[in-house]
Amino acid sequence: MEKVRKINPSKSIHFRGKQSSLKNDQMIHWKSLLERDYIRLLEFDPTVICYESQPLVIDYAYRGKIYKYYPDFKIITTDHRARLVEVKPLKFINKPENRVKFEVGKRYCEQHGWTFQVVTEEQIRPGFLQYNLCKIRKIPKVLISKSICLQILKNLAKQGICTIQELREACNEIEESSFFRCFYFLIYHHKIITDLVNEKLSVNSLVALAKSEVTY
Missing domain, CATH: 3.40.1350.10 (Trna Endonuclease; Chain: A, domain 1)
Incomplete structure (x- = not known):
């Protein structure tokens, strides 16, 4: 228009x-x-x-x-x-x-x-929301592996609520940069939930599956 x-x-x-x-x-x-x-x-x-x-x-x-x-x-x-x-x-x-x-x-x-x-x-601009959005939003879709995303979601389903560091350790077979690209992509697309307002994302941040993903 x-x-x-x-x-x-x-x-x-x-x-x-x-x-x-x-x-x-x-x-x-x-x-x-x-x-x-x-x-x-x-x-x-x-x-x-x-x-x-x-x-x-x-x-x-x-x-x-x-x-x-x-x-x-x-x-x-x-x-x-x-x-x-x-x-x-x-x-x-x-x-x-x-x-x-x-x-x-x-x-x-x-x-x-x-x-x-x-x-x-x-x-x-509540809390750290804008800071965190800038961190997770600039992930080109062409760099995202569907199989890695599925693997992260399945491991998170097994872990339950955990820190990013604990999830990273559960996915240690995934190369680190690939893990974080897909992990941030999943947060941005609401497959994984975390507190984006009250703290800056770090390895100590708690994460969980979104309700729509609980079947993984």
Whole structure:
């Protein structure tokens, strides 16, 4: 879909850029580091099917003038519902002009049967989540061995809840770099669960099979 609003390179101190999206099979533009980090969450979130940045424009009147509001993202979830999302630093939430935009977005969504959401760094950057996502997300699928993934899952099923080090020892026949590539891939794709928020991933982190994988 053609973008409603083109995001041009910035000449100011603000950050702008783009990154590839596996869910959308295209480059997704962002106009702040907070938006970039939010895209990481959307890519990781299993309830998100697809999403768009700068998906539409809403015209509205305020104090006798006509303005245009460009919500940051439109998201489609696995229950086939749509959600408009505004990404905003917490310190700007209560600015009058932003409160007006939020109300405009909310009313637009009510008219279309969608939901409207404002997200801040509190939801986007809790604890060590962004650090851990950066660590596990950049694993090209071409480097992933299905047989090694299955072997890791089977060994984890035998071990039960254990540390990464204990799982590594149970898979000692797998070359180390291959083990960690596949292991991180399995976490990123929700086959293995661990606490990504409250601590940095380390060999002492506890891991377990996701409920959908308990038959291994």
